[in-house]
Amino acid sequence: MADALIEMQAYYRVPCPPRDAIIAGLKSRPVGSRILLAYEHDRLAGFACFSALYPGPGLTSGFFLKELYVRNEWRGGGLGRKLMSRLAAIAQQDGHGRIDWTVDADDLRLQGFYEMLGGQALPAKRFFRITGSELAQLAERF
Helix, strand or coil, X not given: CHHHHHHXXXXXCCCCCXXXXXXXXXXXXXXXXXXXXXXXXXXXXXXXXXXXXXXXXXXXXXXXXXXXXXXXXXXXXXXXXXXHHHHHHHHHHCCCCCEEXXXXXXXXXXXXXXXXXXCCCCCCCCCCCCCHHHHHHHHHHC
16 A cells, blocks of 8 residues: 555655655554555555545535545556445445545546546535644644
8 A cells, every 4th residue: 555655646746755654644544534445466456545524415424535546557447437436335335425525626637537427526616725834823823
């Protein structure tokens, strides 16, 4: 899994922590966070990281899909569709009524993939994030 996460960070061209920090993070991930693994020929081919959320529309629960990643060797072969299908089945089995996720605004290929699955972009919603010094400042403010 650490190798797949390192590959994912390189794919997205974002900084990657050292391997030992990645392994420590996997071992200490928050309660309720889940990782769906996809193997092909005994090799980790892709994964989906997700967590349950509550409440949603109609005060129902759902999943938030944080990461869907198919390793380069398996990209384009339908594994992403299989992961999303299995995630939908898990959501239904667990009694959740939806899956939410984000996608980079400039990644039209990925947006097309999610639309092909039946996903709908919600133009009335905006994704916010606070991190780093702003997070620390907010924590001390009130």
